[in-house]
Amino acid sequence: MSSVIGNNIRLSVFGESHSDGIGCVIDGLPSGIKLDFDRIKNEMKRRAPGKDKASTPRREADEPRIVSGVLNGVTTGAPLAVFIENTNKKSGDYENLKKIPRPSHSDYPAFIKFGGNNDVRGGGHFSARLTAPIVFAGAIAKQILEEQGIFIGAHIKRIGSVCDSSFDFNNISEDLLKKLSLKSFSVIDESIEEEMRAEIEKYRLDGDSVGGEIECAAIGLPVGVGSNIFDTVEGKISSFIFGVPAVKGIQFGLGFDFAKKGGSEVNDGYAIKDGKVALLSNNNGGVLGGMTSGAPIVFSVAMKPTPSIAKPQKSVNLETMENEELVIKGRHDPCVAHRAVPVIEAATALAILDLMI
Amino acid sequence: MSSVIGNNIRLSVFGESHSDGIGCVIDGLPSGIKLDFDRIKNEMKRRAPGKDKASTPRREADEPRIVSGVLNGVTTGAPLAVFIENTNKKSGDYENLKKIPRPSHSDYPAFIKFGGNNDVRGGGHFSARLTAPIVFAGAIAKQILEEQGIFIGAHIKRIGSVCDSSFDFNNISEDLLKKLSLKSFSVIDESIEEEMRAEIEKYRLDGDSVGGEIECAAIGLPVGVGSNIFDTVEGKISSFIFGVPAVKGIQFGLGFDFAKKGGSEVNDGYAIKDGKVALLSNNNGGVLGGMTSGAPIVFSVAMKPTPSIAKPQKSVNLETMENEELVIKGRHDPCVAHRAVPVIEAATALAILDLMI
């Protein structure tokens, strides 16, 4: 099991949902960065559960304790380690999960892989709770990137049948990204929030869950970051993004719509604007030949519905090897797409920082 | 620029479209593998250009010369190096590309990144020709995997507006994959080939190109391969797949359709079949919590239209910094999706081998 990523910035994530705590070590940060703790706190809060009916009612203080790497609020250059206590554990809820795997969850392959030794309480190391340290690390990455003029923001593009407006691929403002990256329910078209929440509530009341799509953008990168073949911007971002639970797809720019198009329709031409080379369109989502083109990086991510639902489901008993109906109790999110927005931003920030350092 | 990938099997790809040659070094192969050269040759031929109107008329012998790592047809355990001469170069065609970047191609960011030192002839190191050594390496990976009962095959799911049948996610036979992986124009529904070729020809005659989608599957993997967070099967496959030129998206199982669905609709339940745990559906495309579930791995890949088209396009002159109309001459593919099928299979085989060794 590998929870380490990055070539230049190495992020090592640890913890299990019901272990003593969770956290991460960030190795390779520059020294001398004055951390903005309000910013970090806000990012953590965006991800944290228990805010309203759209999330699991489990509440966690999620108070990050910085163990090393920071002195008087400034990075020292030593590995930055952060530790978050698990304060709210209700292990009783998860007792029968050891033998009856939840459909579409990691339970069954984990049981086989770890021979039953893995901590199944709350999903163990597979819990979405492990995204908290990723958000923490991402908040720092964002701050470092912003000092270089690079801004990242994401929004909920779709939940079930309700869609937000899309980014204008070739024209994304710093203001928009800043605004999105502060919200706890990030949408471009604010009038859509209520409808989206209603969609989630509909599924929740039905004992069900619903999937979603998140669109993310990054602006301000210089031209030529990344490279072709095996160090592409797309591949680097993907390897971080697939570390976020429930992600099942990623597409850059037009993505799957490219398959239906002719080159003359979608090629991104060039023109000189104000003495500089500019792209006339950005169907490629800011990446050409694996490298940044200077246009905004834009991609969207597919999130599957939370596998844990209240409805009875077909499963098996791994001990008796008999079919068994599973009814999951406990606290669960009817949708993870809205809570995943800051996680996607964080993973993107870490991927881009790793490309740029 | 990084053209090295893999943790356990390390693949280092080298070459430029018009340099002396191209090739790769595969480090970490087990010794004692008797190579099936007919198989390798067939894979190379599937990818090779010049077969018919659907591909560029450039012909290359693409004769791989094994330089080391094989003795009497059997791997020695030393790095396997292969060298493919570039025999058919028409550099004259590419003269003005140095200063006038082709839209949607790597030219512009490469010019900025390499300060004009990169070899632009034929796309240089960014040429799709570099997929030849990937196919060679993938042919060996496939053979090693097949000896372990793992089979990989892909087909053209879509070209423009013409679609092939999809895989039945939870029921993919060895026979089907074997059949697909021998074809030079891989489709499940053979009656669709003519229509797809007509679609390509339509764009070609129009001086245009067209995109496509490729669907790939792998069967026979044990349960529990891969891991969560940063070593997921999805992330690993993606990092190899985005090394293939023109790929702009990847989705596993239902992928982006998950966003519109409820958990109760798409969760993959379990049942005991013949005394073993079986999945009742495979919407997750064979991956749960980043690990293999035992069901087939299924994913699809979006390919953009070949950027090089005959129609005039808007570009700029990077020396004079003036707008310029670009008319690309030379030999180009009206579509790369069909030729990319063996490349996608090869990249998948290499990713899976890297996960399993």
Added chain:
Amino acid sequence: MSSVIGNNIRLSVFGESHSDGIGCVIDGLPSGIKLDFDRIKNEMKRRAPGKDKASTPRREADEPRIVSGVLNGVTTGAPLAVFIENTNKKSGDYENLKKIPRPSHSDYPAFIKFGGNNDVRGGGHFSARLTAPIVFAGAIAKQILEEQGIFIGAHIKRIGSVCDSSFDFNNISEDLLKKLSLKSFSVIDESIEEEMRAEIEKYRLDGDSVGGEIECAAIGLPVGVGSNIFDTVEGKISSFIFGVPAVKGIQFGLGFDFAKKGGSEVNDGYAIKDGKVALLSNNNGGVLGGMTSGAPIVFSVAMKPTPSIAKPQKSVNLETMENEELVIKGRHDPCVAHRAVPVIEAATALAILDLMI
């Protein structure tokens, strides 16, 4: 700054001498290992300071708190994170170190590298205290290796002018290594301990420190572990061993004595013994062509004298850029060689585990 190592087992070490705490994350451990906590505690104790006059009087509880990766004493397969509080800090002692670098210590290059942002208190991340989590991780590695019949032990070969007996390269028993690896002052010839302690005391009373040499052995490895060129057993062990502060050299088998010898004198011949291939000598220290030969791995390590001494030393003031005499107060080891024995064993165990998993 990189404090991550390993390809298969990844160890990420964090902490600073006077930060909240220190610790490490071990990623890639197999699940199902029942940890021997007495063993771990004993290893920690062997390294811990404050035991007698031969070490710094700073006392630390060094109580490792396992944060994740272990459930009911058994590894879960998730990253194992351990946290050790820094309980005994006397920061006042280190005030002038920020501007006046201690000779032969990391202070000066660290000042330049980190622009004065690094935590200088107690040496910060450069403190030998950071070897505590390495010893913790090594104790687990040792246990896993012992279950495979691999035993590791080290002893103080030399302190100043006092030498212990050397290993008999080709004949090292499990009993001897087990005995050595439990001692807090490891010597083969027990009669030498008193003399060695007297040597340290002599330097201590003189306000000075003294260097030493440690010899380490590993037995029970199968033939053929490691490989040539860039994954040699020697290179792998060295990359871990040079992570231990104060190490300035490493030699395998005869090491530097090889330079004075003829091949006919030192070549390790073969003979059949009890139906198996045996080496007639082991001047190569158990490694041939970068791979294990089946004979014990034997190497020795040079440790420089602790740079921190009570005697006045020549230094400079980095602010005023004037020469300055430095008198180091505070608590310091007159010798680190004896305390480094379990650290060398730990680093060796981690390197070998990384080679074998």
Added chain:
Amino acid sequence: MSSVIGNNIRLSVFGESHSDGIGCVIDGLPSGIKLDFDRIKNEMKRRAPGKDKASTPRREADEPRIVSGVLNGVTTGAPLAVFIENTNKKSGDYENLKKIPRPSHSDYPAFIKFGGNNDVRGGGHFSARLTAPIVFAGAIAKQILEEQGIFIGAHIKRIGSVCDSSFDFNNISEDLLKKLSLKSFSVIDESIEEEMRAEIEKYRLDGDSVGGEIECAAIGLPVGVGSNIFDTVEGKISSFIFGVPAVKGIQFGLGFDFAKKGGSEVNDGYAIKDGKVALLSNNNGGVLGGMTSGAPIVFSVAMKPTPSIAKPQKSVNLETMENEELVIKGRHDPCVAHRAVPVIEAATALAILDLMI
């Protein structure tokens, strides 16, 4: 088997002594470097065999053919691949080596590791001939470093009982290093060359071989390169140096002599000289806390005698499992230390370049 190294510059070495050829791929080189081919040729020549009685009479043209990554003599930024034909193979000499392992050579562990599939002719991938591509890559690394004011040179410190002068650790001139790095028999005290050659000849005439020690230095590095724990300058250089066949030890600065010394004797004090911080001595060999101190990097390397000697040796027959006397015919070096000087310089240059890019 891993023949790939480096984090920022990745070097992948391939080939076997009697395969079609040998070579390497260097990934990550900056574009725009105008290669000095005379320099490269001279480095290759320094290493090449067949010059005189002190080396094996096998002659190889060792003509490097650059396959990609260079256009009009300038690096393009794409992976630089080089291919060297094996032109002079006399496989007959090596026939019985498959079953009768040469003492102190890789034969026996390789036989076990590769199950007899490895190419034993000429030592296969374990041949010292594989150092030719390392020297090629190192020549380029040296050139890049020299443009940044960093110079590397080495000399034969000892062969058998004959010693050259040592470097003055704290005072090594660019002139000296340049001079050494051009020589084919590198010594500081030129009057010693004849005596050293006589020492080699003495062993050669006796059908024997002899070991040696090489001392290497690098000047001009800025302060603070490298880092502590697992990315030390010592560890990085060691991991490259142990890739050179026959190396059995490495020590920085005083190295093993530190074990006999007191801190007050060997600590490197500071003083202000010409307004800058200067070290008063350089016993630490230019590395403090794993980072460069600004003083020259100085280390020495132990080389064992060539294992292949003409004298009869004790071995076994791996097929019949009986003792057997081995008489090695064929062409062999009576000493490799002098030929290894450019290889040690090359490996050092590659390690330093990897640290600095």
